[in-house]
Amino acid sequence: MGTIENSLYNIGYLETLSYQATPIHRLDPRVKLLTTMVFIVAVVSFPKYAVGSLIPFILYPVALIALGNVPVGYLGKKILIAAPFAVFIGIFNPLLDRQVMVHLGPLAISGGWVSFASIMLRFVLTVSAALILIAVTGFHQVCAALERLGMPRVFALQLLFLYRYLFVLGGEAARMVRARALRSFDGRGLGFGTYGSLLGHLLLRTLDRAQRLHLAMLSRGFDGEIRLLRPLRLHGRDVGFFLGWTGLFVLLRLYNISQWWGTWVMGLVK
Amino acid sequence: MSHHIIDIDDLYYSYPDGNQVLKGISFRITHGEKVALVGANGAGKSTLLLQFNGCLLPEAGRVRIGEMPVTKKTLKHVRRTVGLIFQDPDDQLFMPMVYDDVAFGPLNLGLTPEEVDRQVMQALAAVGAVHLKDRPPYHLSGGEKRAVAIAAVLSLAPAILVMDEPSSNLDPKTRRQLIDLLKTFEHSLIIATHDLDLVLDLCPRTLVLKEGRIAADGPTRMIMQDEELLASCNLEKPLRLQGCPVCHPV
Numbered sequence: 001m002g003t004i005e006n007s008l009y010n011i012g013y014l015e016t017l018s019y020q021a022t023p024i025h026r027l028d029p030r031v032k033l034l035t036t037m038v039f040i041v042a043v044v045s046f047p048k049y050a051v052g053s054l055i056p057f058i059l060y061p062v063a064l065i066a067l068g069n070v071p072v073g074y075l076g077k078k079i080l081i082a083a084p085f086a087v088f089i090g091i092f093n094p095l096l097d098r099q100v101m102v103h104l105g106p107l108a109i110s111g112g113w114v115s116f117a118s119i120m121l122r123f124v125l126t127v128s129a130a131l132i133l134i135a136v137t138g139f140h141q142v143c144a145a146l147e148r149l150g151m152p153r154v155f156a157l158q159l160l161f162l163y164r165y166l167f168v169l170g171g172e173a174a175r176m177v178r179a180r181a182l183r184s185f186d187g188r189g190l191g192f193g194t195y196g197s198l199l200g201h202l203l204l205r206t207l208d209r210a211q212r213l214h215l216a217m218l219s220r221g222f223d224g225e226i227r228l229l230r231p232l233r234l235h236g237r238d239v240g241f242f243l244g245w246t247g248l249f250v251l252l253r254l255y256n257i258s259q260w261w262g263t264w265v266m267g268l269v270k
Numbered sequence: 271m272s273h274h275i276i277d278i279d280d281l282y283y284s285y286p287d288g289n290q291v292l293k294g295i296s297f298r299i300t301h302g303e304k305v306a307l308v309g310a311n312g313a314g315k316s317t318l319l320l321q322f323n324g325c326l327l328p329e330a331g332r333v334r335i336g337e338m339p340v341t342k343k344t345l346k347h348v349r350r351t352v353g354l355i356f357q358d359p360d361d362q363l364f365m366p367m368v369y370d371d372v373a374f375g376p377l378n379l380g381l382t383p384e385e386v387d388r389q390v391m392q393a394l395a396a397v398g399a400v401h402l403k404d405r406p407p408y409h410l411s412g413g414e415k416r417a418v419a420i421a422a423v424l425s426l427a428p429a430i431l432v433m434d435e436p437s438s439n440l441d442p443k444t445r446r447q448l449i450d451l452l453k454t455f456e457h458s459l460i461i462a463t464h465d466l467d468l469v470l471d472l473c474p475r476t477l478v479l480k481e482g483r484i485a486a487d488g489p490t491r492m493i494m495q496d497e498e499l500l501a502s503c504n505l506e507k508p509l510r511l512q513g514c515p516v517c518h519p520v
Contacts, residue, residue, distance in 0.1 A: 015406065140366030140406075160366060167408040168360050212361040215325045219354045220426060221346065221378035228370060228377075 004174040008167060010078075014131070017070060018138030024068035028238040029137045029145035035245045036133045040126045042249040049101065049114050052258040054121050060245060061128045068136040075135075079127050086123035090116040139163050148232060157226055168209070173202055274301035274336060274429045274458045276322060276352075281331035283317060291317045293482035294331070304459040306469040306490065309479035310504030315434075315462040316357070318479065322432050322460070323352040335430070350379065353428030353457075357435040359415035363407035368399070368418050371407060375426040393425035394418075397451060413444035420451075430458040437465045466494060466508040478503055 018025065024032075043057055065072060097112035134142065140160060147156035176198055184190045251257075276299040283292040291314045299305050307315050320326040321333050324340045333340040335348050356362045365371035372393055376386040394400045397417040407415060416436065423431065436452070437445045449471050452459065461473060469476060469490055476493045478486040480503045486493055493499065494508055 012409070016409075019404075143366075161364065164364055164366065164406075164408070209361060212356065212358070213364055215320065216354075216356055216362045217364065217374075219323055219325060219349055220375035220422070221349055222374075223378060226365075226374075 004170055004177065008170040008174070012167065013074070014078075014134055015138060017135040018141070020069055020136075022068050022136070023237075024064055024136045027136075027241055028232055028234055029141040030148055030232060031234070031238040031242045032133055032137050033142060033145045033149070035242055036129050038246045038249055039129050042253045043122050043125045043129075045253065046118070046122075049111060049118060051114060051118050051121060052262075053252070053256040054118065054125065056252050056257050057125055057249070060249075061125065061132055064132045064136060068132065070132055070135045075128060075131055078131055079124060082127055083123070086120055090119035093119070144228060144232070153225070160226075165209075169202070169206060172205060176202065275299065275334075276430060276458070276460070277332075277334040277337075278321075279332045279334070281318075281321065281333060282329045283321065283326060284329055285317075291482050292321070292328075295479075295482070295484055296331075297477060297484060297487055299458060299460065302456060302458055303475060304473045305461070306473035306476045307460060307462040307479060308464070308466065308469065308476060308503070308505060309485075313479040313503070314482045315479055319354065319432050319434055319460070319462055322430070323349050323354050325354070350426055351428055352430045352432055353423035353426055355419055355423050355431065355433045355436065357438060359407075359412075359419040362419045362422060363415060366406055367403070368394075368405055368407060368410075369403040371418065372403075372422045372425045374422065379426070389425045389427065390421075393421040396424055397421045412439050413441065413447075416440065416444075416448065417451075428457065430460070431455065432460045432462075434462050435464070436461060437463060437468050464505075466505065467510055470494065470508050470510060478505075 039057070039060055043054065046054060064070065065075065093116045094110060094112035097110060097115065099111045100108045101111040101114050102109040137145075140163065143156050143159045143163075146159075147153060180190070180194060180198060184194075278295055278297050281292050281295040282290070284290040295318065307318065309315055317326065321328060321340070322335070324333075324342075324345045327340070327342070335344075335351050338344050338347065340348050363371050365374055369390060372390045373386050376389045381389065390403075391400065394403055397420050399414065399417045399421055402410060402414055402418060407418065410418065420436075436448060440448060445465075445468070449468055452461075452472055459472070461469070463469060473490055476486070476488065476490040477484060478493060478499065485503055486496070486499055494511055497507060500506060
């Protein structure tokens, strides 16, 4: 039963991170959203065996973590939670693709392992970029940005309400689960039967709440449109952030900087 | 000033499932009056409150807000005049930030951004919650949520405030602060509550609701002394009017 509350607390914590006032937090949410999207597209668009050329992209999350004051340990845990999905996507590659691609001294590495490494690297990069976006922007700001960028209003509202009532619903579920656990002994009462009725109750309560909520909105003049009074304005630093990073991503996508760097260092050594 | 009046005339209402909750209710509340609405659970208090601003429309009879009947056509005006504060602040605070929530109503009225800002800040100041404006509602304490929910309605500058159980789930000090706050309001005030001591403090007049009908309507002090009436409506003398257990142990 603690798990529901814990995960709620965790999501809430991600949100509290967004109240900070670092230079990254002050940027326009649209700029951060677009930059993150370009970053993700760039990372995902590399060919199957890309590893070396992906590594320089780590610069972006690292820079944002440092400037945006995002706790690395927390972020790491969040990434680990999602990691099994990526592992399962890539885990069969080493078994299916045994063609040796790279020799590291005596060690022969097959193409499967290389592509697996590539998948994991992409996973860490994209997931961390998305989490960092929420941590330095806040969910509702991301919604506002999505709406400004042309997402249909209905979806933006759905997302906003989903996020707002996630906490209420989660709290209610956690209390019900606890109440059940307190009156269940030796595992009796914890079966699927009660689980079904618990879920049913939760659904009914949610419908009731939705109705009250709608009344509350109507009472204050709701007419189908939600208006927000928070003008978003682009400043020079926003444009600079966007152009600087996306320029870098394009550059890193088109040219293999790691390779150049490697040859240059080797040249120095020789 | 005439729109501070609520006039209910022989009001009937049934829920769609056929359960008749209001069975012929009539009363009139005039400008600046503070009235308590008390009664047992299920007596119809909350249903009656929802009639005041047209959330529910009567099945028979009439609700008038300042000589204007509540109908589908007058809803916008009525809802601006009557501010309804819900029992559970979580039902009422649905926007991502406190400021947005308090601004929700004024923005829907189509005020200019400057006016909206002024209304919002005034409303937040009135309930002492200016410092909360950039917080999301789900991170607030119960008392803070209540204050913000009141501000969210005050920002519409209503003439009549209708509250459902305003003192529920508040600690004694927060409850006292709420009572002091409500004392400063010059609005007509209708409070549905089980907190009869709050009624003694705030409302000179009390309406007692019993099974969908008005069982009594009169000065609070008289009604609160009528133990027979109170008992028949699942109520009890306010604690302050009962004997002191230390001086007069039973």
